[in-house]
Ligand SMILES: [Zn+2]
């Protein structure tokens with residue numbers, strides 16, 4: 165039976181898992197209930213091995229094919245964590261924990277990969293080993309990075325790896341992908357400007373940190389407009405400005421700013437980091453103050469390998485018939501990038517229809533997407549490790 169037909173049969177079961185996860189959202193690494201249920205199900209499917217606690221609360225299932233003539237190992241990845249959002253969907257299976265919600269559809273991703281694992285464990289029509297990966301803490305915690313650091317790739321001998329994210333605005337059952345950079349690197353910076361505080365009526369006796377900070381904010385805009393090649397994507401946003409003065413008439417001694425940098429290219433990423441520091445330090449110096457800059461690297465660029473992207477698109481086309489292979493890159497960031505940095509692979513978007521955007525309180529994963537998503541996961545294992 166082709167995967168898609170089997171998943172039409174499995175739809176009620178996979179939907180029930182999805183809605184159970186939806187009712188019980190968990191944040192970051194605290195996904196014990198979800199991970200426990202994932203492990204229990206993987207064991208019930210007859211996976212050859214189930215490993216818990218990788219990257220703190222990640223789960224890995226090993227499924228061996230009917231044959232293994234070439235030693236091929238393919239990783240398929242889903243994420244398990246929810247968001248600190250008060251749900252406003254009104255669905256009967258809404259979150260039972262006010263302030264926590266599956267608003268990014270990771271409940272759907274986990275359920276779809278479980279469905280694929282069930283199918284692959286019962287059919288095993290592939291030559292090699294499928295590794296199903298369930299990661300915690302995609303929403304800012306770096307669970308993917310921790311699983312990699314915990315030996316995910318080497319311990320299981322993963323040779324290539326594939327991931328998927330649902331996407332509102334794309335019709336259900338349609339896929340979208342592109343080779344190369346698909347999602348941005350997200351870095352954070354903090355700039356601390358120190359001057360000389362004092363009476364606001366005596367600016368000549370002070371070094372006004374608010375004026376220095378304002379010049380820095382404006383000058384940072386020249387990174388995108390004057391420094392980086394206009395054909396390369398870059399975002400520099402200052403999002404927090406805080407002074408140690410709450411008065412109308414006190415020039416603050418210190419102003420702290422926080423912001424984010426989004427880039428699509430490692431060279432641009434390095435260059436922007438250098439320019440943020442030069443601009444902040446140089447501008448402060450020119451105006452008689454001092455700036456200290458802290459730059460922290462977050463998730464790297466999510467890069468789809470060219471050959472693997474062609475395979476991912478072919479499998480998606482077989483599943484749904486509609487694949488956009490030139491979808492525009494997004495300036496959001498994705499923790500799966502840590503796995504793609506280790507091994508070639510691809511990340512694909514699956515349509516969620518005309519719903520609220522992910523991270524919105526009214527967002528909900530569309531269960532009608534399940535047969536497409538599960539079929540794609542299972543199809544990737546079968547296509548990359550064809551039986552002889
Ligand atoms: Zn998200």
Ligand SMILES: [Zn+2]
Pocket residue numbers: 268269270302329522
């Ligand atoms: Zn997400």
